[in-house]
Amino acid sequence: MTWDLFALLYARVEAELAKNLQRGHGLGLSEYRALRQLAGSSCGELRMQELAEAVGLNQSSVTRLIARLEEAGLTRRTLCSDDRRGVYSVITDAGRARLAEAGPTYERSLEAALERAEGDPALKPLVAAVRGAGTPSA
Template sequence: MSWDRFALLHARVEAELAKALQRGHGLGLSEYRALGRLATVPGGCMRMQELAEAVGLNQSSVTRLVARLEEAGMTRRDLCSDDRRGVYSVITDEGRARLAGATPTYERSLAAALEQAGVDPDLTPLVLAVRGS
């Protein structure tokens, strides 16, 4: 029963985040998360498999995701300077700028989605747990 409530909360929040990022910044939620992960790692680069695991996608999905990000100029493929064994996805200055512009929208939308979900008595305990209250 509690897993079903968690799944419901997750679905509601994800839907709100996806709508807000797409509407406000032309970014999908997975694109935003990929940029966020790339921005936090040393050198701004990750192997494709690492990126797939970090954002919860399979290999073919992350390949399509990275292709979209590259086409938009937000990432590029490269050899990472500290490990030349594989192809990496590297965040660009444009990607960092898009991430920075979208982050306030993401944070506001997350807070609003949790606030809205917290009104549902079945979800209130989960929302409190997520917020650390």
């Protein structure tokens, strides 16, 4: 079934990314993705709920994630000036620097994981679809 193959491909790629980001930069995959989302936002900040949705976490998980990033000096929290109940996470200069260092590792790891997966005939059509070169057969 295509969905099972997709889950297999996803798991393999995620494991490779997580291992290399942790080893090379001391970042978990969710932490890296949170920094990417923050850096890509217009002001380098997002409401905690927006960040949770962007990285696919629930509210309590993103709160713990941001606490780890704050402890490392990669983000900080601020209150919304219009609504004091709104809490934003803001990427710091150190967070931008760590993201810039980790970006090439992420890209190389992604490409290497996809290349390995492409060697599996069952996964080859999915890899092609991920790369935009084709459509997986059902």
